[in-house]
Amino acid sequence: MKYFYQTDIGSVRSSNQDNVNIFTKKDMFLAIVADGMGGHNAGEIASEMTVASISQAWETLKKTMKPTEAESWLIKKIEETNEIIYQYATENVACEGMGTTIVAAICTSGFASICHIGDSRCYMLSKNGFHQITEDHSYVNYLLKTGEISKEDAENHPRKNVLTKALGTKESVKPDVKSVSFEEGDKILICTDGLYSLVENDLIESMLQADEPLSYISQNLINAAKENGGDDNISVIILQQSTSDGEEEAS
Numbered sequence: 001m002k003y004f005y006q007t008d009i010g011s012v013r014s015s016n017q018d019n020v021n022i023f024t025k026k027d028m029f030l031a032i033v034a035d036g037m038g039g040h041n042a043g044e045i046a047s048e049m050t051v052a053s054i055s056q057a058w059e060t061l062k063k064t065m066k067p068t069e070a071e072s073w074l075i076k077k078i079e080e081t082n083e084i085i086y087q088y089a090t091e092n093v094a095c096e097g098m099g100t101t102i103v104a105a106i107c108t109s110g111f112a113s114i115c116h117i118g119d120s121r122c123y124m125l126s127k128n129g130f131h132q133i134t135e136d137h138s139y140v141n142y143l144l145k146t147g148e149i150s151k152e153d154a155e156n157h158p159r160k161n162v163l164t165k166a167l168g169t170k171e172s173v174k175p176d177v178k179s180v181s182f183e184e185g186d187k188i189l190i191c192t193d194g195l196y197s198l199v200e201n202d203l204i205e206s207m208l209q210a211d212e213p214l215s216y217i218s219q220n221l222i223n224a225a226k227e228n229g230g231d232d233n234i235s236v237i238i239l240q241q242s243t244s245d246g247e248e249e250a251s
Contacts, residue, residue, distance in 0.1 A: 003022050033237055038099065085167060121193075137165035
């Protein structure tokens, strides 16, 4: 497995409330992207707590999981993390209402199980093409699904950043989960809306198709978002099914 992850403050924001990391255990990889939200530094706290909580649980794992086991583990740990964040926010006035998106993926040599809440996304590039695995928990996506607006309307909708579901904002939450085949040469991209809201899917696909180091692809994706305004934090994880050794994080 090859992998690379990177986060960038963007061109406008004064702080980075995204948190991104990859954790390894034997032949399993846990990739997490969290996009925090809330006043002051609350969003940053929420995203940091999310990655810390799930990674701590990951350290206690003692066996390789099958897809159904990975799905159950992800759901349980994300629900437990939701309780931790919600409780912290209720006990700390400055953090009231804080929350975060999350995409957490367990990747192995044969499959990837992806669990998410919010509008951070997971995409896959394979022999079957490029497609989005996750479905945004957002007001605009709800309007799209119900046919109330078109894709063109969605791009400039005044409430495009409103989430219908987030981690930590309510006492309980139910994440979505899905497992997919992950075969030799396939690439998985996990990212925050700071990337996909500014870079067209066709360009993201084209950049992922490049036969270049994952670090090069990641930086090109971030550069493209910044060239189009960079009005949000931008976080990217790329995993490629490969027999080669993994790459390390960018600074």
